[in-house]
Amino acid sequence: MAWRLFMKKTLTLILTPSFPNPNSLNISPFSTSFLVTKLPKKLRKKRKKPDSPRTRPVQPDSVRIPHFESVLNRDSVFRFLIKSKEFLSKQPECILRLDDAGKLHRELGFPRGRKVIKSIQRHPLIFEVYRHTDNKMWLGFTEFAEQLLEEERSIMDSMEMDRVNKVRKLLMISKEKRIPLSKIYHNRLLFGIPEDFRDRVAKYPDYFRTVVENDGKRFLELVTWDPILAVSELQRQFIVNEDKVMKAFKFPVKYGKDLGLDENDMRKLNLLNTFPLVSPYSDGWKLDIWSLEAEKYRVGIVHEFLSLTLEKRASIHHIVEFKEEFSLTRRTYEMLKKQPRTFYLAGTEMNWAVFLKDAYDENGGLIDKDPQLIFNEKLFKFAQMQEGEVVSGAGEK
Structure with a gap:
């Protein structure tokens, strides 16, 4: 009997709906509080884009140089x-x-x-x-x-010999003294090289040789080494102003101040963290890749590469294109960031460009303008x- 009473109470609780008392909640039977109201789009707060290398500027606002960014x-x-x-x-x-x-x-x-x-x-x-x-x-x-x-x-015709020498110098600073023709063609505007340069190089058999690999890939090879061309822009500047070039780059070297060195020895030690010219036309690619000398060599390679361009600048895409030929590492971005006296990096961390600062005046104009560059501006x-x-x-x- 007790079991029957228990089941009856249980069923009553389950089957009887339990609605809250409208009076106790003070809600109108026609309330519209269940409707979701939306703000107009123009009144909504804009969400901040997540910080990422795609949007994060290379330079903080405090050190940004407007005329480089404007380029x-x-x-x-x-x-x-x-x-x-x-x-x-x-x-x-x-x-x-x-x-x-x-x-x-x-x-x-x-x-x-x-x-x-x-x-x-x-x-x-x-x-x-x-x-x-x-x-x-x-x-x-x-x-x-x-x-x-x-x-x-x-203009292209009148500057042909200058462009020939640019390509010769590019080949001379490359590791194997050869570069795929496709890479030179893709970056031809960077150096002012004409669109038909692949036909023009055939006129200079003493300088260039075109080689076709088994896979069909075409390379442009250097035929003769020219010691007159094997002088970097930094070396030319060094002859004019030795002190300026020595201060252009700094490579941190840790050493104690209480070494008791005389003035001569201290000067020699300080030379380590400046730039004792490691020519980009040397076999610097043979150095231990993580050594200080190897980093100086790679900095010199990038400097010479930029000095050969029309606007003394290049984007990350241009530099990566020649990564293998110039023995550059994945740390090129960090390497250039450490040399703010000479290089200025503009843009975002994922899509940056590097400028040779000394090639521009204080107003952001190039000091020496190539005829092709003057035409482009017009x-x-x-x-x-x-x-x-x-x-x-x-x-x-």
Whole structure:
């Protein structure tokens, strides 16, 4: 009997719904408190992007040099202009169907998912869109741009010997005195090398030899060593101002102050943490990779590499491209960061560029400008003009 009473009470508790007393909770039977209200998007607080090497600047605000950082911003502004000029120049008759251009965001340098016509319209003096006889829209250069390109070709021809010597010096500082042709071609704009340089090197059999490996990879090899060219920019500066070059780099060496050394011995010891020229044209790659001398050699390699570029600067992508040929390590970034007197690193930790500080004046202008660089600056100026603006200086050499 007791068991039956227990089961009856239990079933009553289970089957009887237990609702809270509305009066005790003071809630209206028509309450809308269960609805989730959302703030308008414009009133929501923006979430901070997580700190990462992709967004974290190389330099803190306190030591940032604006004119170096602005060069990277300029590169992004003219990315479409530079890449499209190169791509169009290699097309038959220097034209491209607009439908095809819209699919080539990587080759032409416009943002993925955007319409290419917007980028074209930013440079009306350089690019034009017209309807061809096939009733299709085509992209090409304006007549004014074709004059500029002719001027550029003239500059390339006049600077051919200078570019030949640049390539010879690149081969001379490389470990095996050979570099894949593809690497030189990919980085040709960095040094002002013409697009058809692979054909031009055939004119200089005393300097270069093209070798094709079994896998089909083509290398450019050095034929003769030139001791006159085997002098680095640092060595030239050393002759002019020895003290300045010796202070350009510092390599920390720990030693006690109570060694009781005389002035002569102390001077010799201090030479260790300055830069006793380890020529990039030597066999420094044979040194113990983690030794102090090997680091001095690699610093010299990067310095010479940058001195051969048009703008005395290079991005991480350029440096990594030649990592094997120049015996660079994965610690190149840290190595350059330790030499702020000579190198300035701009951009973010994942996408940085390195500048030779001494090559620029206090206002951020290059002290010595290559003719190709002067032409590029003129091209950038015209690229920012709109139709109807006065164009002066076109075709000047």
